Amino acid sequence: QVQLVESGGGLVQAGASLRLACAASGRTLSSYAMGWFRQAPGKERESVAAVSRIGGGTYYADSAKGRFTISRDNAKNTVHLQMNSLNPDDTAVYYCAASVRRFGVPMTTSEYAYWGQGTQVTVSS
Numbered sequence: 001q002v003q004l005v006e007s008g009g010g011l012v013q014a015g016a017s018l019r020l021a022c023a024a025s026g027r028t029l030s031s032y033a034m035g036w037f038r039q040a041p042g043k044e045r046e047s048v049a050a051v052s053r054i055g056g057g058t059y060y061a062d063s064a065k066g067r068f069t070i071s072r073d074n075a076k077n078t079v080h081l082q083m084n085s086l087n088p089d090d091t092a093v094y095y096c097a098a099s100v101r102r103f104g105v106p107m108t109t110s111e112y113a114y115w116g117q118g119t120q121v122t123v124s125s
Contacts, residue, residue, distance in 0.1 A: 001026055001027065001114060002024050002025070002026045002027040002029070002031075002032065002098050002114050003024065003025045003026045003114075004022055004023070004024055004096045004097070004098060004114060004115065004116035005022070005023050005025075005116055005117070006020060006021065006022050006094065006095065006096045006116045006117065006118060006119040007020070007021050007023070007119060008020040008021050008119060009094060009119030009120045009121045009122075010120075010121070010122070011122045011123075011124065012086060012121075012122070012123055012124070013123070013124050013125075014086060014087050014088060014123055014124065014125050015085060015086065015087075016086050016123070017082070017083060017084045017085075017086065018083045018086065018121060019080055019081070019082050019083070020036070020080065020081040020083065020094055020096075020119060020121075021078055021079070021080050022034070022036075022078065022079040022080070022081075022096030022116060023077065023078050024077045024078070024079075024098070025077070028074065028077060029072065029074050029077045029078070029079065029098075030053070030074040031053070031100070032053055032098035032099055032100060032114075033050065033051065033052050033053040033098070033099040033100075033101050033104075033105065033106050034050065034051050034070075034072055034079045034096065034097070034098055034099070035047060035048075035049065035050035035051075035096075035097045035098075035099065035106060035107075035112060036048045036049045036050070036068075036070060036079075036081045036094060036095070036096060036097075037094070037095045037097060037109065037112075038090075038092035038093065038094045038095065038121075039092055039093050039095070039118075040091060040092040040093075043092075045095070045109055046061065047059070047061055047107050047108065047109070048060075048061050048063075048064050048068060048081070048094070049061065049064055049068055049069075049070040049081060050070065050105045050106060050107055051070050051071070051072050051079070051105065052103070052104060052105045053099075053101065053102055053103075054102065054103065055103075057104065057105045058070055058105060059105040059107050063089070063090075067083065067084050067085045067086075068081060068082065068083050068084070069081070069082040070082075079096060081094070083121075086121075086123045087123055087125075088123050088124065088125050089123075090121060090123050091121060091122050091123050092121060093118040093119065093120050093121075094118060094119050094120075094121050095115055095116055095117075095118045096115070096116040097109075097112035097114060097115045097116070098112060098113065098114040098115075099111045099112045099113065100113060
């Protein structure tokens with residue numbers, strides 16, 4: 001099975017950018033569709049962005065459209081989430097996840113079998 005480790009979180013001011021990285025080990029990332037989720041205190045975990053295993057299809061939550069970009073580098077076994085124009089509502093723990101779904105873009109937590117430990121993103125106003 002695959003192990004996932006996130007990095008790149010931190011404390012930034014509103015309007016800043018962050019680039020999160022998810023490094024995979026154990027199995028090649030090309031075997032999985034990949035997603036980024038986030039969970040704020042007292043709220044459910046929600047999908048932010050996802051990319052298909054085959055074909056490069058992507059999904060973005062409405063809150064992420066136009067600001068966030070998900071990308072995968074199968075050669076480096078890494079997935080990134082570029083986040084621009086951050087605002088305090090983006091404050092959360094961000095999780096990387098892997099899905100064995102072969103076609104399409106998985107968008108719900110139940111479609112993902114493997115999860116990283118999360119990285120904290122805090123945006124101050």
